[in-house]
Amino acid sequence: MLTASVEVRVRYGETDKMGIVYHANYLTWFEIARIELLDSIGCPYKSLEENGFFLPVLSCQVTFRRPAHFDDLLRVVVVIDESSSVRIKADYEVFRDDELLATGKTTHAFVSGEGKVVRPPRSFLERAKQSS
Amino acid sequence: MLTASVEVRVRYGETDKMGIVYHANYLTWFEIARIELLDSIGCPYKSLEENGFFLPVLSCQVTFRRPAHFDDLLRVVVVIDESSSVRIKADYEVFRDDELLATGKTTHAFVSGEGKVVRPPRSFLERAKQSS
Amino acid sequence: MLTASVEVRVRYGETDKMGIVYHANYLTWFEIARIELLDSIGCPYKSLEENGFFLPVLSCQVTFRRPAHFDDLLRVVVVIDESSSVRIKADYEVFRDDELLATGKTTHAFVSGEGKVVRPPRSFLERAKQSS
Amino acid sequence: MLTASVEVRVRYGETDKMGIVYHANYLTWFEIARIELLDSIGCPYKSLEENGFFLPVLSCQVTFRRPAHFDDLLRVVVVIDESSSVRIKADYEVFRDDELLATGKTTHAFVSGEGKVVRPPRSFLERAKQSS
Numbered sequence: 001m002l003t004a005s006v007e008v009r010v011r012y013g014e015t016d017k018m019g020i021v022y023h024a025n026y027l028t029w030f031e032i033a034r035i036e037l038l039d040s041i042g043c044p045y046k047s048l049e050e051n052g053f054f055l056p057v058l059s060c061q062v063t064f065r066r067p068a069h070f071d072d073l074l075r076v077v078v079v080i081d082e083s084s085s086v087r088i089k090a091d092y093e094v095f096r097d098d099e100l101l102a103t104g105k106t107t108h109a110f111v112s113g114e115g116k117v118v119r120p121p122r123s124f125l126e127r128a129k130q131s132s
Numbered sequence: 133m134l135t136a137s138v139e140v141r142v143r144y145g146e147t148d149k150m151g152i153v154y155h156a157n158y159l160t161w162f163e164i165a166r167i168e169l170l171d172s173i174g175c176p177y178k179s180l181e182e183n184g185f186f187l188p189v190l191s192c193q194v195t196f197r198r199p200a201h202f203d204d205l206l207r208v209v210v211v212i213d214e215s216s217s218v219r220i221k222a223d224y225e226v227f228r229d230d231e232l233l234a235t236g237k238t239t240h241a242f243v244s245g246e247g248k249v250v251r252p253p254r255s256f257l258e259r260a261k262q263s264s
Numbered sequence: 265m266l267t268a269s270v271e272v273r274v275r276y277g278e279t280d281k282m283g284i285v286y287h288a289n290y291l292t293w294f295e296i297a298r299i300e301l302l303d304s305i306g307c308p309y310k311s312l313e314e315n316g317f318f319l320p321v322l323s324c325q326v327t328f329r330r331p332a333h334f335d336d337l338l339r340v341v342v343v344i345d346e347s348s349s350v351r352i353k354a355d356y357e358v359f360r361d362d363e364l365l366a367t368g369k370t371t372h373a374f375v376s377g378e379g380k381v382v383r384p385p386r387s388f389l390e391r392a393k394q395s396s
Numbered sequence: 397m398l399t400a401s402v403e404v405r406v407r408y409g410e411t412d413k414m415g416i417v418y419h420a421n422y423l424t425w426f427e428i429a430r431i432e433l434l435d436s437i438g439c440p441y442k443s444l445e446e447n448g449f450f451l452p453v454l455s456c457q458v459t460f461r462r463p464a465h466f467d468d469l470l471r472v473v474v475v476i477d478e479s480s481s482v483r484i485k486a487d488y489e490v491f492r493d494d495e496l497l498a499t500g501k502t503t504h505a506f507v508s509g510e511g512k513v514v515r516p517p518r519s520f521l522e523r524a525k526q527s528s
Binding site: 011012013031032035044046071 | 407408409424427428431440441442466467
């Protein structure tokens with residue numbers, strides 16, 4: 001199990017006329033947490049792409065419990081459970097202090113520059129194993 | 133059952149460095165289809181809000197089958213099945229010609245300006261019934 | 265002089281908590297008009313990129329006169345004046361009916377895939393000349 | 397003269413298919429710097445809005461010198477020069493290390509909830525004066 005957590009401060013442009021955060025932005029925050037997790041195991045996503053490995057989103061899901069507002073300081077926690085298989089599954093929780101605002105999931109697969117599903121790069125597998 | 137469909141041309145800013153549409157944008161397209169559906173039954177979302185009814189997203193889900201690209205002309209189809217209950221459920225399909233690129237779901241509830249869940253406005257229920 | 269005009273309906277996600285359109289979105293609309301102008305002279309931007317010509321934004325400017333709101337139907341007019349030089353200059357106006365909401369400018373240069381400034385592709389120059 | 401500076405890490409969704417940051421996102425970063433400046437003088441924008449003062453963008457301008465890329469760590473510097481007048485003018489510089497990537501300007505006026513231009517709130521004027 002791999003985990004990471006990031007702080008995100010809500011940007012003004014992330015709100016909508018309902019006065020709360022526009023729902024699609026949670027997916028962006030999930031991604032920031034994912035990127036941080038890869039950084040934390042010594043496997044930055046930028047380097048993965050430079051080596052020809054891409055990690056597109058195959059599916060995503062968000063459940064909204066309470067709204068987030070402009071300038072809120074949020075904590076986004078990501079957990080990746082099955083890093084050794086072709087399909088990477090990530091779970092997310094978004095908190096404001098101790099209050100759980102949203103939960104979510106994304107699934108991913110490593111693909112080549114041509115869009116073919118490939119096995120995760122060895123460096124990722126090794127670092128994921130060491131960090132678990 | 134209510135249904136509507138809209139055409140969306142992929143904007144340049146909706147792509148990312150992977151060369152395909154950034155995943156969060158599908159949620160925006162789903163919303164455009166939802167707005168069109170409400171228009172088509174004579175119940176524009178703008179008027180709903182002016183009358184104090186808001187329809188936030190409670191949950192959302194997207195499954196990506198094939199990538200969409202810049203300038204693609206897409207068709208987004210929405211179906212709302214249970215318009216008479218407090219919880220509104222919508223299903224979506226995104227097509228490029230006959231090719232299904234993505235499917236998704238959102239759930240919603242009508243809430244008041246104070247964020248309280250309320251029964252759908254009568255005008256919505258009547259028009260939804262007539263259009264089913 | 266080349267000109268084109270597109271209709272844009274304001275998306276919900278384009279608004280912010282001030283209840284009006286978030287300012288950065290005007291740049292996206294300007295781009296839609298630019299893309300349409302290139303389409304209209306038979307020189308789609310997608311094809312330009314496929315042939316190794318990119319047209320990044322070198323500078324941009326927007327003056328906001330009146331706010332745009334959710335669901336507004338806007339008309340964005342673009343005029344390109346000097347299409348024959350290395351530097352492409354475009355001017356924009358955003359209207360809601362007859363009301364001018366915003367004006368703007370962008371400048372561009374054709375660059376190669378390596379980011380080097382290049383002369384505009386011949387096809388563009390010829391079609392621009394024919395359409396002027 | 398008031399000044400502030402923030403660090404911004406480029407998000408994946410802020411890139412486009414050209415492989416660089418989509419130009420409109422610089423305006424979002426300018427705003428983050430503006431918000432930080434108001435925080436730093438003890439006059440958070442969120443509080444200003446809660447007290448009925450809004451600071452919409454009246455005009456904006458960006459000049460792009462070099463592209464920013466995914467995962468770049470940027471520094472955005474804002475300077476506000478004339479905080480005592482009705483029209484607030486802000487200047488921006490975006491750096492990656494010592495490299496200047498972009499410059500920009502925005503102008504603002506305080507408006508009431510009804511959209512009327514008003515004098516800056518006294519708390520802002522006093523704190524701006526103390527911090528200058």
